[in-house]
Amino acid sequence: MSRRNSIALCWALVVCLLLGHNAYLWLGKRIVPDTDIMALLPVQKRDPVLQQSFTHMVDAAQQRVIVLLGAKDWTDAKRAADAYSAVLSTKAELLTTTQLTDQTQNDWLAKFQEHSLILLSSEQESQLKTQSPQFWLDSALRNLYSPFSGPKLGAWRDDPFGLFTGWVQERAQETPVRPRDGYLFVANAERQYVLLSLTLKDSVFAMGVQQSVMALLKQANEAAHKTAPDAEIITAGVILHAAAAGEQASNEVFTIGLGSMLGIILLMWVTFHSLKPILLILLSIAIGCLGSLSICWILFERIHLLTLVFGASLIGVAQDYGIYFLCNRLSADAKLSSEALLKRLLPSLSLTLLAAVIGYMGLAFTPFPGLRYMAVFSALGLVFAWLTVICWFPLLISGGTLKSGALVRAYGNTLTRWPRLKANKITIFIGLIFVLFAAFGVARLGVNDDIRLLQNPPQHLIADQIKLSKLLDAPTPVQFYLVRGATQEIVLQREEALKKQLDPLIVQHKITGYQALSNWVPSAQTQSVRKALLEEKLLNEGGALTQLAQQLGEDADWVAATRTHLLNSGKLLTLDEFLKTPASEPWRHLWLGKVTDDYASIVALRGLSNVNLPLIQHAGDGLDGVQWVDKVAEISSVLGQYRHYMGWVVMCSYLVVFGLLFVRYRRDTWRVIAPAAIASIATLAILGFFNQHLQLFHVLPLMLLLGIGVDYGIFMQEKASVHHATAWLAIGLSAANTLLSFGLLGLSKTPALQSFGLTMLIGIALVWLIVPFFRKENLHGD
Known part of the structure; x- marks a missing residue:
């Protein structure tokens, strides 16, 4: 067996392993691409307390779905909610619903009643310091005799001065949601709503879960509308955005991948009028994708859906090596064996692979896991496609088997009319014009790194989220105060100090309120101060309790018994006790506990x-x-x-690539690298003329533009081509396919990918047009 056949056989075995592994992943393991958009966000070496605080807030939100069912009539709202809940109850393994019962409310209050004496509102604490005993006497009598003095929580004797009742009412102000007829209720001027709080049991980023939950919610919506046709249903939750992004990305994988593939087939058919070259190119691309999927799964144990979207554009690049070989096979002497041709082309093919991989791997320098996956996926795809060309193409296609048509010859003839760069006045004039154009365009290029510009959720989801946030007065999970200290007590004290500085902002209507654990569990210092204040102002001899007994005609024994009874409900409440109660469930995400050497908590702001x-x-x-x-x-x-x-990385990459190319091209190296550099500058200028805001996802494509642009420069400068027309055909086919794939990526509804694709679309088109200017004079003619 010849050496060439041995290499081809070894590569066949590798491909069989890739096929088997992919079959295992998709059919056996049944892997599902990850749709977590957070994978695109940066991961930093940062304060672990800060990181955990954000994780707490996000985790608390992402597993929940909030549904509001509203109608002008409360009865209709309840009927819609009952129909909606009935559908959900059929899939309890997907979603759980929080049930509100009288027992739930009793359990909620029970723990606090054991500590009711020292649970005061901030207003009550101020009144204790300033008001006379007569004020408290009048308050106690009003609570006893007036049927309209407010809600009664337990017996009058448990809270004669209404202090605990006032604290409970203040806690209720932290949310506009109220219990009503066994439902959670909220309203605005137009409608009354039933609130359903749903909790997902599985990850919101699992595509199977998304599909099942979205189908269930749709069915529940239909049932609610059937029962109450005029009902308004507002739904919000991370899973809605994740499902929309997942569906969008799946569609884009299909659109970009199919569009690129059809473009390659069409162009290859027009060029070669043969099915064989088409099959060979598709074979190299397919093996590139198989290899990428396998190795990425082995390295990361996950495949992100956006990686597949970006990877679909890989099709427009992976075909370069096959096209270059086929174009040279087309123009080479039929007597020259394909193995000899490959030997002649191998240096240039190796350099083009190296330049492209450097371009893709530049993305791996970013702090974004998602982009790292994309970079590794694409670089591996190029390597596997390149190896397929090297190992199989010389055996699968021989001299004299490829024919070109009139369209190819017409395209090749365009090069004879293409000007070539020369050291003359015209070149200097064009250079000056370009410098002025680039300077003016880049000067107009704005800069905006706001992450919100990279989000593009469906408008109906945004509208529902805004309306729900206004109705529920909910805090944002991404902006808050982090409070930390050496002990739990210090954290609570520091929360209280922060709240004193936030209170004036509530009065000024800058915020509507805040959520903090110290609202529920005051610091031990504050509880002790309040208890002493209560004893001094209300319970001691001559205080309001004594005067109350005189007013009611009670004796000293009644005073002593009542004082003892109240003091028994004045033991200190600890944070650990509170966190074990049902009432703490909505607020547990505010407590981080001990992280490294400190304890930490979160103070969330409403109405920000x-x-x-x-x-x-x-x-x-x-x-x-x-x-x-x-x-x-x-x-x-x-x-x-x-x-x-990354701007500096791009510039340094040019120096590295220049050094690699200089070994082969010496004084002509600048001709190889100049088209990519000029195209990159011109692309930024064009973006500036169109008033684009420069973002990271405009800079990152410049790395790929370097890799692909250098490929075209190598094709045009490589001596292995019999004449420039061969290289020009390879560049034209490659550029057309790359433009198609990245052009389709530019149509993506994912803003980051859209910016990436648009930059690549402009840059590749410019490289294609610029490369011929830098060709050397060819003794054989153009």
Whole structure:
């Protein structure tokens, strides 16, 4: 067996292993691509307390689905909710619903009644310090005799002065949601709503879960509308956005992949008028994809759906090596064996692979796991496609088997009319014009790294989220205060200090309120101070309790018994006790516990707006252990930092590639690399003329533009081509396919991929047009 046959056989065995592994993954293991968009966000070596605080807030939100069913009539709203819940109850393994019963409310209050004496509202604490005993006497008598004095929580003797009742009412103000007829109720001026809080049992980013839950919610919606046709249904939850993004990405994988494939087939048919070259190119691409999937799964144990979307554009690049070989096979002497031709082409094919891999692997320098997956996936795909060309193409196609048509000859003839760069006045004039164009365009290029520009959820989901947030007055999970200290007590004390600085902002209507664990469990210091204050102002001899007994005609024994009874409900409440109660469930995400050497908690703000954000974020200035966390601003800042960083990486990559190419091309190296450099600058200028805001996802494509642009420069400068027309045909076919794949990526509804694709679309088109200017004079003619 010849050496060439042995190499081909070994590669056949590798391909069989890839086929078997892919069959195992998709048919046996039944892997499902990950749809977690958070994989695109940066991972930093950062404060673990900060990281856990954000994770807590996100995790608390992402497994929940909130549904509001509203109608003008409360009865209709209840009927719609009953129909909706009935459908959900058939799939209890997917979703659980929080049930509200009288026992639930009793359990909620039971633990607090054991500590009711020292649970005061901030207003009551102030009144204890300033009001006379007569004020409290009047309050107690009003609570006893007036039927309209407010809700009664237990017997009058348990809370004669209404202090615990006032604290419960203040806690109720943390949300507009109220119990009503066994439902959770909220309303605006137009409708009354039943609130259903649903909890997912499985990951929201599993595509199977998304499909099942979305189908179930759709069925529940239909049942509710059938029962109450005029009902309004508002639904919000991370799974809705994840499912929409997953469906969109799946469609784009199909569209981009199919569009690229059809483009390749059409162009190859027009070029060669033969099915064999088409099958060979498709074979190299298919093996590239198989290899990428297998190795990426082995390395990362996951495949992200957006990786597949981006990987679909790989089709437009992986075919370069096969096209280059086929074009040279077409123009080479029929007597020259394909193995000899490959030997002649191998240096240039190796350099093109190396340049492209450098371009893709530049993405691996980013802090985004999702982009790293994309970079590794694409680079591996190129390597496997290249190996397929090297190992199989010389055996599968021989000299004289390829024929070209009139269209190919017509395209080749365009090169004879294409000007060539020369050292003359015209070149200097064009250069000056380009410098002015580039300078003016780049100067107009704005910069905006706001992460929100990379989001594009469906408008109906945004509308529902906004309306639900207004109705529920819910805090944002990405902007909050982080409070930490050496002990739980210090954390609670620091929360209380922060709240004193936030209270004026509520009065000024800058925020509507805050959620904090110290609302429910005051610090031990505060509880002790309040207990002493209560004893001094209300329970001691001569205080309001004594005067109340005189007013009611009770004796000293009654006073002593009542005082003892109240003091028994004045033992300190601890945070650990509270976190074990049913009432703590909605607030547990605010407590981080001990992280590294400190304890930490979160104070979440309600009614926060971007207009007031500069004022809010400085409210905690000067307080020990208090830190403002703004995940949106943080990620946007990281995007800006890495935009600068990747700009330097791109420039350094040009130097590295120049050094690699110089070994082969010497003084002509600049001709290889100049088209990519000029196209990159022109692309940025064009984006500036169209008033685009420069983002990281405009800079990252410049790495790929370097790799692909250098490929075209190598094709045009390589001496292995009999004449420039062969290289020009290979560049034309490659560029057309790459334009198609990245052009389709530019149509993506995922903004990051759209920016990436648009930049590549402009850049590749420019490289295609610029490369011929830098060709050397050919003794054989163009």
